[in-house]
Amino acid sequence: MSTPTVVAPSSEATLSRRGFFMKLGILFNGVAGIVLAMPIARFLLSSVTRGHANGYLSWVPLGEVSDFPEGETRLAAFRNPYVMPTDGKTADTACWVRRVQGDQFQVFAINCAHLGCPVRWFPQSGLFMCPCHGGAYYRDGSRASGPPERGLFQYPYKVENGILTIQAGELPTPGAPTAALATEKPSCA
Amino acid sequence: MRLITKIGEWFDHRLRLAAVIREAAKHPVPRNTLSWWYVFGSAALTVFILQVVTGILLALIYVPSASEAWSSLQSLNQNVALGWFIRAMHGWGSNFMVAIVLIHMAQVFLFGAHKFPRELTWIIGVFLLLMTLGMAFSGQVLRFDQDAYWGLGIGASIASRVPIIGPAVVKLMLGGPIIAGATLSRFFALHVFVIPGLLIAFVSLHLLMVLKLGINEWPMPGRIVKRAAYEAQYHALTKSEGVPFVPYAVWKDMFFAGFVILAIAACALYFGPFGPTGQPDPTIIQTAPRPDYFFLWLYALLSLLPPSLETPFLLIGPALTIVALILLPFLSGEGEKSWKRRPIAVVTVLMIAVTLGTFTRLAQFAPWSPHMNAWSGDPVPDRYVQGTTALERQGALVFQVKQCRNCHSLGNTGGQRGPALDSVAVRLTHDQLIRQVIQGGGNMPAYGNNLSPAETTALVAFLETLHPAAQKPARDAAREMVLSDSKQKAATFQP
Numbered sequence: 001m002s003t004p005t006v007v008a009p010s011s012e013a014t015l016s017r018r019g020f021f022m023k024l025g026i027l028f029n030g031v032a033g034i035v036l037a038m039p040i041a042r043f044l045l046s047s048v049t050r051g052h053a054n055g056y057l058s059w060v061p062l063g064e065v066s067d068f069p070e071g072e073t074r075l076a077a078f079r080n081p082y083v084m085p086t087d088g089k090t091a092d093t094a095c096w097v098r099r100v101q102g103d104q105f106q107v108f109a110i111n112c113a114h115l116g117c118p119v120r121w122f123p124q125s126g127l128f129m130c131p132c133h134g135g136a137y138y139r140d141g142s143r144a145s146g147p148p149e150r151g152l153f154q155y156p157y158k159v160e161n162g163i164l165t166i167q168a169g170e171l172p173t174p175g176a177p178t179a180a181l182a183t184e185k186p187s188c189a
Numbered sequence: 190m191r192l193i194t195k196i197g198e199w200f201d202h203r204l205r206l207a208a209v210i211r212e213a214a215k216h217p218v219p220r221n222t223l224s225w226w227y228v229f230g231s232a233a234l235t236v237f238i239l240q241v242v243t244g245i246l247l248a249l250i251y252v253p254s255a256s257e258a259w260s261s262l263q264s265l266n267q268n269v270a271l272g273w274f275i276r277a278m279h280g281w282g283s284n285f286m287v288a289i290v291l292i293h294m295a296q297v298f299l300f301g302a303h304k305f306p307r308e309l310t311w312i313i314g315v316f317l318l319l320m321t322l323g324m325a326f327s328g329q330v331l332r333f334d335q336d337a338y339w340g341l342g343i344g345a346s347i348a349s350r351v352p353i354i355g356p357a358v359v360k361l362m363l364g365g366p367i368i369a370g371a372t373l374s375r376f377f378a379l380h381v382f383v384i385p386g387l388l389i390a391f392v393s394l395h396l397l398m399v400l401k402l403g404i405n406e407w408p409m410p411g412r413i414v415k416r417a418a419y420e421a422q423y424h425a426l427t428k429s430e431g432v433p434f435v436p437y438a439v440w441k442d443m444f445f446a447g448f449v450i451l452a453i454a455a456c457a458l459y460f461g462p463f464g465p466t467g468q469p470d471p472t473i474i475q476t477a478p479r480p481d482y483f484f485l486w487l488y489a490l491l492s493l494l495p496p497s498l499e500t501p502f503l504l505i506g507p508a509l510t511i512v513a514l515i516l517l518p519f520l521s522g523e524g525e526k527s528w529k530r531r532p533i534a535v536v537t538v539l540m541i542a543v544t545l546g547t548f549t550r551l552a553q554f555a556p557w558s559p560h561m562n563a564w565s566g567d568p569v570p571d572r573y574v575q576g577t578t579a580l581e582r583q584g585a586l587v588f589q590v591k592q593c594r595n596c597h598s599l600g601n602t603g604g605q606r607g608p609a610l611d612s613v614a615v616r617l618t619h620d621q622l623i624r625q626v627i628q629g630g631g632n633m634p635a636y637g638n639n640l641s642p643a644e645t646t647a648l649v650a651f652l653e654t655l656h657p658a659a660q661k662p663a664r665d666a667a668r669e670m671v672l673s674d675s676k677q678k679a680a681t682f683q684p
Contacts, residue, residue, distance in 0.1 A: 044361075045361070047360045047361060047363070047364050047365050047366075047371065048357045048360045048361050050360075056365075056366035075474070077472040080366070080367050080369070082365065082366055082367075083369070084365070084369065084370045084371060085370075086254040086255055086256055086257075086370035086374075087255050087256065087369040087370040088254070088255045088256025088257070088370070088469075089255075089256070089468060089469060089470040089471070089472075090255045090256075090338065090367070090368060090369040090370065090372075090469055090470075090471060091367065091369050092470060092471060092472045093367070093471055093472070094471060094472040094474055110471070110474060111342060111346075114346070114491075115342070115343040115346040115347065115491060116339070116342035116343055116345060116346040117339055117342065117343070117478055118339065118471070118474035118476065119474075120474060120475075120561060122564075122592050122595075124564075124590050124591055124592060124639075125591040125592040125593075125636065125639055126638060126639040127592065127634055127639075129559045129561065129592075129595065130559075131476070131477035131478070131558055131559065131561055132339075132343075132477070132478060132488075132492075132558060133488075133491055133492040133557055133558065134492065134557040134558050134559055134596075134606045136559075136634050138634065138638070139638075144629070144634030144635070145629065145632045145633055145634050146606075146632065147491070147492065147494075147496050147499065148496070149496050149497075149499075169366055169367075170366040170367065171342065171345055171359070171363065171366060171367045171368060173345050173346045173348075173349035173355075173356070173359055174346055174349055174350055175348075175349030175350050175351065175355035175356055175359070176349055176355075176356045176359065177356060
């Protein structure tokens with residue numbers, strides 16, 4: 001039997017041959033695209049993947065216990081544990097430290113539980129007030145009034161060798177899993 | 190002269206652009222579109238070009254680094270010749286661009302220009318609006334001052350409420366766990382590379398479609414758009430009474446574009462650049478962040494929505510709005526174009542304008558925010574303490590010291606979060622005042638834990654004096670009867 005390929009190829013056969021190479025070319029570029037896409041996706045999502053399993057959190061010292069008088073709420077600041085060289089002042093974070101008594105503390109995030117504005121402490125009325133949308137909290141961080149749906153965020157803390165240390169490293173936001181790290185704490189009542 | 194023509198011919202022999210440009214310039218437009226109503230699209234393009242130019246100029250000095258951005262803006266404002274003016278032009282340009290894009294959109298909608306066959310032009314326009322707003326927000330971030338820092342915090346708090354992926358979205362948005370260097374860098378990339386690139390591509394498509402499909406004819410009441418017939422009708426219209434775009438229509442565009450640029454320059458000259466406000470140092474908490482002009486309405490909305498509605502509204506609202514805008518040309522792709530026969534369209538535009546305007550106006554004095562310094566800064570008006578007893582004056586003191594003033598005004602000074610108390614005694618009786626102070630309620634915190642009985646007594650005594658001279662304070666008649674009964678009994682009691 002004579003094979004049809006020996007005969008001069010019909011235009012249809014040429015097309016399918018070229019078409020095959022074009023499809024191969026598309027496939028080849030597709031593979032190259034996937035090879036390139038994987039590192040790009042990994043790079044773009046690096047800030048997310050590192051955040052899994054609380055990879056950003058660590059224990060940060062806030063100062064000696066004696067810096068915080070019993071029954072009072074004081075502003076403290078710490079350097080975020082995860083920093084980049086260009087972060088400048090933005091890696092400094094403020095928080096409110098309430099020493100209930102002895103080694104019993106409450107460390108509140110500065111960010112309002114509504115939309116993250118910095119709350120201010122008013123010792124005279126025993127309230128935290130937010131300048132943005134008017135949220136207010138009692139001295140134990142529980143919600144007093146305004147738009148917040150919950151109390152202030154709290155950092156987990158421990159006292160070691162007279163040093164108050166908190167677990168921090170992430171911007172507290174209402175949806176973050178870290179927002180629930182330390183909630184059920186003794187209230188002032 | 191002949192040399193210039195020759196050089197031109199040399200280039201065009203290779204570029205082959207002259208014919209295309211001539212065709213675009215001479216494309217016929219219906220005579221009745223030679224109107225001042227048709228200038229907003231080209232004005233938006235003009236402002237966009239202005240933003241690109243001023244943006245490149247700013248990028249010559251600006252440093253997109255969290256530790257240096259703020260001081261580089263200070264240098265622009267203070268040390269570089271006319272740096273302040275270029276900043277002001279860019280800032281005012283962004284305000285103008287948002288406004289002109291919105292006006293353009295309203296005009297297009299009211300003139301029925303979103304209908305067949307211009308549906309895709311409208312949809313691309315919706316994306317152009319979103320990108321314009323994205324540029325406005327990312328531009329505010331690049332100012333990297335206190336407002337920008339806390340504005341990012343608000344953005345992150347909103348994003349974090351997305352179910353399941355919220356926390357991941359926050360980290361993607363911030364480029365890390367906190368608002369810091371990586372955050373500014375990625376907003377810089379968005380503002381300078383990503384969104385402008387998309388904008389240029391989409392604006393080109395938008396313009397190309399205007400050229401290919403023809404400008405929307407002036408809507409005539411009763412001239413109904415039908416898919417089968419419209420294009421032939423439009424073709425006939427441009428043939429019978431069409432005029433070339435250049436020079437018949439273009440001069441109005443040019444005049445308005447020039448006017449807008451001069452208006453931006455005048456605003457820049459008179460009002461100057463925006464900020465930067467305080468340094469982006471999160472340990473400085475004495476700040477009351479405010480968004481830029483075009484997001485003030487959102488700021489008001491976030492304060493006024495009931496807490497339970499807020500998250501669904503924030504997450505579903507924008508998505509619904511975008512879907513509605515995209516679906517619009519499919520839902521009303523045919524029919525009347527004229528606003529004179531589309532009352533619902535007119536009412537919708539008016540309602541949106543009035544709503545946004547009202548929210549923006551409200552947000553300018555933010556009655557929902559406590560006045561953080563009112564308790565120490567705004568004294569109780571003299572007339573409220575004249576002729577009062579020692580107890581009542583003590584109450585006035587308690588009123589100030591316990592920061593009641595931060596939320597309640599007296600004599601029009603103080604916060605407006607709660608009601609003004611100038612005539613509170615007319616509204617609440619003695620017992621109701623005590624209950625309100627101690628238990629709070631109705632959006633007021635309870636002060637029971639922070640007031641001694643003596644302080645409460647003094648405070649309520651002061652509050653009871655707050656009523657107009659001609660109006661008697663509220664009284665509880667039943668209780669007075671009980672009290673007077675027991676007094677009488679005590680008086681008549683003979684042991």
